[in-house]
Amino acid sequence: MIEFRHSKSQAFYDYWCNLPRVGILPDKSSFKPEEIPSLLSTMLVYELISSDFIRIRLIGSTVEERFGGSRTGTNYLDMVEEHRKPSASAALWSQVEKPCGMHVLLEQELMSGRIAYIEAVGLPISNTEGGHPLILFQNNEISRDRDDLLLENWDQFDDKEDRLLKCIRVSERRFFDLGAGIPDFRD
Template sequence: MIASTTFHARDCQRFFEYWKGLPKNGVAPDRSAFDPVAIRDLTPMMVMVEYQTLETAHFRYAGSKLTEILGFDPTRSRYLDLLEESAVGSFFNASLPMLHVPCGGRFNIKTQSATGYFMNCEAVDLPFVNSRDGTWIVMALIGILGITGMHDERSFRILEIENSEWIDIGAGLPGPETATKLAPLAAGER
């Protein structure tokens, strides 16, 4: 059973409802089930990150509005290259448990945009199976909750990831201990 959660950004709720309606390959849908046309108004604020390992997690897609906020297109870039050193631990704490169980996640993120704003955002991260390559993909929708200030730099940074909430998608939730490896894909998920 997929648990419900409360989102602060309406678009995050819409993406979660879309994901819940996709056919599942185990507890998560296969990447091939994702139809960007079905939620085309949400895709400008979406990213797709593929995980072979946490250290090599890389962007496979970034929506047009996000590339504007970022100031560049991160497609094919390593996720860790966008983080302030102080946010790396939060990235590992958010990603590893989510992919070990697997489950979804809701996160509050503080960012510095390339467009000159400090922003508070909400992200919903949901797992997909990439059965073709035997990897996990996390698709995230970023909802802007508010602008908290301005700055003069023209670079993007994730300043902080906080207030995480796990979403049970049918495999349970991460325990208090931190997992040490990504969940293997079952034979039927490859």
């Protein structure tokens, strides 16, 4: 099993594991954001519409600020470098085609030049209402040093522009088994 580096990542995984199941996955109707208020500011929900459109259904305030404002309803792939779009899409689709978890370590370069190290955990949920597949994500800033976690401290930047995301790089991606195995996908 994955050893999460941030306590919110573990809390998110524990919440997901305790949701009622339809097969191996919890159903969208059982996901109640109001039950996990401490996790909402760093949460995202992606709706997989097509290989070139991944809709952001929900975005927490901390993530929204880093992404430069409201992104609800927009295409997540618009924030991915052109050459990485097919791979980013395929990674997310892999999670729903063979339901599995995803653990990703990211480097997010901000406009200030600062690098934010992010632990992202993605978990699919079923959508028995007949809609598109959904993936819940929890994104938490961590220290580059495995043993030293960071606190979100946006006040250190005077200019809001300095806090905005410039680009995202995947440092490490691992899928983990939720009962259906893991996909063959490789970056």
